[in-house]
Amino acid sequence: MPSPETRHAPDGTLYRDLNSNGVMDVYEDPRRSPHERTEDLLQRLSLPEKIGLMFQTVIEVGPDGAVLEAPGKISKSGTSDVVLGKHLTHFNVHGLSSARSAARWNNALQRLAAKSPHGIPVTISTDPRHAFVENSGVSFAEGPFSKWPDAMGLAALDDPETTLRFADIAREEYRAVGIRAALHPQVDLATEPRWCRQLQTFGSDSRRVSVHTTAYLKGFQGDELGSDSVSCVTKHFPGGGPQKDGEDAHFPYGREQVYPGEAFENHLAPFETAIAHGTAGIMPYYGMPIGLTLDGEPIEEVGFGYNRQIVQILLRERLGYDGVVVTDWELVNDNHVGDQVLPARAWGVEHLDARGRMLKILEAGCDQFGGEECVELLTELVDQGLVAEERIDQSARRILLVKFQLGLFDDPFVDELYADLIVGDARHNAEGERAQSRSVVVVENHETAGATLLPLQPKQRIYVDGIDPRLAARYGHVVATPAEADIALVRIGAPFEPRDDLFLESYFHQGGLEFRPGLIYALETIASQVPLVVDVQLDRAAVLTPLTRIAGTLTVTFGVSDEALLKAWSGEVPPEGKLPIAIPRSMDDVRAVASDAGLTESATLYPVGHGLHLGSTDFPGRQTEGERDTQSALAGKTSA
Structure with a gap:
């Protein structure tokens, strides 16, 4: 299918003919609200297209900004395979060598996505990349971007205006290269001195963390999501700081979170702030709560991404959150890289196979599988009647809405020369x-x-x-x-x-x-x-x-x-x-x-x-x- 042409409707409205049918459909109409456009597109999509929305995998950039058409060091598949074959439209980008090549790659990726049946644009996401730490599981050193203190350095400065200014500059630089989703802020409370994820937090004081969370979200998203925004995924719900012995939940020896001080609600407070300020997404952590009781009910001792009491009952019902919930990376399948493995973070549900894990994540209330591209497993669950298509629609609706709010359907492309000028100036x-x-x-x-x-x-x-x-x-x-x-x-x-x-x-x-x-x-x-x-x-x-x-x-x-x-x-x-x-x-x-x-x-x-x-x-x-x-x-x- 050819890339969509920009056309004029009979009344003169300029639009992108994303499905190449020569008609300005409701989802293509820039005058319609994001909600109207979402509902129109949702009822047009095939089941494979809707399922593809629910996966976000790692992607790598080819030489000089080219689309990489073979598996890389981190990515599992060639780009066309996941975009056109599996219908994925969300990608977590890793290494970026220059602003111009990143912008060129975004444009090539969007042109590829435009060849899909309904031309759904890609959302590119990233972990933090404006500071010092190079760790592909956490954050990236600044590369071509401007260099700032890590989040805990912003918290040390404790000047919300500086945090707001940082977030606004980071938003501008992200947008210039086509990144439209930030897999941050990380608003966990750093209460366990040994925990290795502290540097990307705003520290241990709940009040300070909440203040900087507000400034951060405002800088990235604005007062509401729009075409100038970068959407934020606030993490790691309901607070990843209380790791037993400070060991991290990426690894089997760090799977447990404990609450001997009965301070669970304190860890929850920054997320309530993030919800109040419109965070587009929330990510539960890997950890499994041990001995936690809420409202008199013992909480199931399974990882938070599998935990219906945490995601559906606490986050969705008690806190009223109806945005996108994306799991942390690789809860379903093990990740093999070279001669090393990182087991699936299936804490508390290790006995389940990949299908069973996926089913439990969906029952918990999550919308998107982070770090995964196994669309065939979800298709199988639907075909077997274990997951209703209406459940797929719930998540697809939330995910599409954010894309429309960001204006991606109207213009997902960026200016390579502008990116080179503004990024890291x-x-x-x-x-x-x-x-x-x-x-x-x-x-x-x-x-x-x-x-x-x-x-x-x-x-x-x-x-x-x-x-x-x-x-x-x-x-x-x-x-x-x-x-x-x-x-x-x-x-x-x-x-x-x-x-x-x-x-x-x-x-x-x-x-x-x-x-x-x-x-x-x-x-x-x-x-x-x-x-x-x-x-x-x-x-x-x-x-x-x-x-x-x-x-x-x-x-x-x-x-x-x-x-x-x-x-x-x-x-x-x-x-x-x-x-x-x-x-x-x-x-x-x-x-x-x-x-x-x-x-x-x-x-x-x-x-x-x-x-x-x-x-x-x-x-x-x-x-x-x-x-x-x-x-x-x-x-x-x-x-x-």
Whole structure:
């Protein structure tokens, strides 16, 4: 079938003839409401087309933005096979090398989708890709996009206007390359210090998380979904933070979520905020609740995506949510990549086969199978009378409505040249870097010889470790050893236990939170020779207690480049960060934590909200970046 032509209706209305019948059908009429267009299209679709809507699989981009017509490293099928053969219209994109090639690929993919019987446009989704972490199970490093703090860094800054600004810029950059669905925000409460998914959250304080959830959704979606929006899938319902022992539910050893602190409702609160602000989608987590009771009823101990009491009764009926519910990835089938496997996250229902898992997910009230493309299984369930076509219609209706609200049926194409200009442009990157600097949390800043180590003083001899010496050279003379230095600047990562048995496992930082003895000894050796400034790059909590007796100044960061950190340390952009999570005193305290309620006061070294506010007045003689910009603007006006 040829690609749809743009035509004029008899009354002059311009429309896309998506089914190539020469008539402006209701679903093709841009003047009709999204609800009217949805109902018209739904009654035209074949069962295979409706079933295809209910799957969202991973997709890869071919060379120079070409459509990839063979299975890739991550994708299971060639693109035409899933678009035209299986009728899929939702794809989770992974690697993107450049904005222009991403835009070119979007256009090629949309042209391919236009060859389907009713020309249903594709919705391209992504995990976060504006920060630092490269983990194909969680998020992507920024690539061609502008670079910002991770979500927990935005929470550390705790300025909703900055979160709104980030979300608006990310929306603009996503739209420029054709991405119209964000598989975020992640609004889980980071109450279990060991949990490896904290960096993409807004921390552990429910109030703070809700405030930033509101700003985030407004920036991406606007006041309501429209042609300028990127739809959001808020996750992981009803809160993925209370993982037993902090182990992650991607893996069999992390399948259990526990509530010893009876704080379930606290974890639910950010999702109530997201629903109130119109989130287009919600994603349940993999975890299975253990010993959870709601309204006097014990909750079935199966993964949340299989759990009717959680999805249908709690989310749909009690909270009144009627948007799209998409499962987390690969609840139905195992994922084999190379010589590794990641078992289907069928927690609590491991005894069921793939058909049984799919049936239970549908009975729970979910609309879309994340990470799957096994349309033949759902077709079989319908053919056998186990799933009614009316049930398929319920989900297809919700999914189509979002596509119409986003304006995809009227124009799914993007401008390659504009994408190249706007994505990751200098202005966006400057705003992102400034947010990074501001998000730095100063947890200790002791006096040494009558003065604090921050701000960095000019013209010092500097020893660096873990920081790019070329950048440090802008702030002093870099020397080779601590003995030669006036000050030592050291940057380290948070501790974790390396694992690499299951697919994706090596990317997840799990296990204990104590630093290795050898690292502590090395820092003690440096500190015995020269005043020491240490930054810890936190992707989750860490036991910082040994560092408090070693470092003269201690900062923590949540997605901050070396350059942005040095600007904060020097006072060029004063750090404003406040801890979005509590820092434990010891691993014994961590092991005793109530996973849903967080650390007790006696177990806490630094509480949520701790951070030394070092404004520009605390940096005498130091001109901030903002002050320089203001002076430059004034000078420009004077000369004009």
